[in-house]
Amino acid sequence: MTSTPRLETLAIHAGQEPDPTTGAVMTPIYQTSTYVQQGVGEHKGYEYARTGNPTRSALEACLAALEGAAYGLAFASGMAAIDTLLKLLDPGDHVLASNDVYGGTFRLFDKQYKKYGIEFSYAELTDPAAVAAGLRAHTRWVWIETPTNPRLKVVDIAAVAEIARRHNPAIRVVVDNTFATPYLQRPLDLGAHVVVHSTTKYLGGHSDVVGGAVLTNDAALHERLKFLQNAAGAVPGPMDCFLVLRGVKTLAVRMDRHGENALAVAQFLADHPRVADVIYPGLETHPQHAVARRQMRNFGGMISFFLKGGEAETRALLKRTRLFALAESLGGVESLIELPAAMTHGSTQGSPLEVGPGLIRLSVGLEHKDDLIADLAQALV
Structure with missing residues (x-):
């Protein structure tokens, strides 16, 4: 066996050790809202299901491994994942996005967060000159879908990440990898900082679950997102997590x-x-x-x-x-x-x-x- 398992192996095993109590091969569905504490603040890693759930932890670890990320967070939908990311922005921040994105993403950008003073502009991200021209002094993120939805444009992630880095190293490149999945491309390996998914789609793969995820190697960003995941509570239930884990295996x-x-x-x-x-x-x-x-x-x-x-x-x-x-x-x-x-x-x-x-x-x-x-x-x- 290689020192670093290949993606096909990670999809089946990452984050999914046999259940220590029963030896169950499949990750159990921990259908509980709360956990017994041995004393005040003394617990086995879980205290309340909005904050954490073992089935969700297994899914987050698995998805992080698939994307080559250090950290993963699961959400109740792809849009919940995107909404939580957008909560990191402040009034006056600018996001440069592809001129072809999912309608729900555009709706959240244009109808909700724009009124909070966040600026969104849209450019042909397949054109390096258009990317460079679209960046501003207050640009915080570049938002990529590739392939895009629905015109299936393919954005050169590495090229865009390099253009953004040269403009301002603080810019974060966010890639919606829903269409490609980590099996076809891994944006973090190409210079992106954050990957977002609707796990409803190919990761779940059976049209029987709704979910989302955010993956990153940025420890500070992860901590901010984890705080919001718990504080706002847009988390998936354990059955949803189990279904995505089941789907990811194939x-x-x-x-x-x-x-x-x-x-x-x-x-x-x-x-x-x-x-x-x-x-x-x-x-x-x-x-x-x-x-x-x-x-x-x-x-x-x-x-x-x-x-x-x-x-x-x-x-x-x-x-x-x-x-x-x-x-x-x-x-x-x-x-x-x-x-x-x-x-x-x-x-x-x-x-x-x-x-x-x-x-x-x-x-x-x-x-x-x-x-x-x-x-x-x-x-x-």
Whole structure:
């Protein structure tokens, strides 16, 4: 065995020692709100479940190991994780973000934290010149999604981190790694300071849990976040933590299959006469294909595309698929299809980040790729 276990091994074992009481292989679900103390302030590491829970501790240790982080914190949702991070900012601070982000993230930036005096601006983070031009004297964070949601732009994390460092070493680079997962890319290894996840998606992987996480190597940042995790209380329950731990164990094999299936589906769509454009980092036509090839293990399970017809035809297609279920979210074993403009990204309407009504987003699941292609073929009538 190597001195440092590989990610596939960490996913199964990190933070998950057999239960010392029973020898149970699976981490127990500690369904309790409080813990007996031997005396005032004398306990076995846990005193109240908002502050800590052994099942949650196992999940936090596992996710930290997967991202190569020293510290991990789990939250009740991806947005709860992002909201807790944003509480670290002060009025007058500036965040430079990608001009393509998840609609819920934009909503929190634009509708909530902007009114507290925090400034947000959006730039084409795939362009180094635009990154440099977007940084200000009071920039505190650069917020990256890569691949972005839903246009699947691929940001060169190392390049952006270096530009930010040269501008001001105090700037922190935050990467939402939900689409790629640590199996495909590890942002901290590329110069980022913080990684955030919606564990609802690929990490959980079965569309049966909602959760979030923040990972970092910064001890001071971790302490501030841990204080807020306890003080504000946006924590996941032990059953939620167990489900994410269960899902993470198969992350590597699932992401391999997601990537294989998505590449096949993207190639099919690219050759179809009714499709106007396909956005998938694994296609050589993707503008950042070279970056994706260098930065990612494979190209992931998300595809966006446009039909040659109008919005009415786009909406009609969404009703004709049989295996691709019309639903929000992504990253589960089942394939999903959605219209971001009217669903996940409705909050961007009227903003510079608005998603056009013709963009269709696919979350390609683990079904046989030939069946998925056949489903799209019959829907593209």
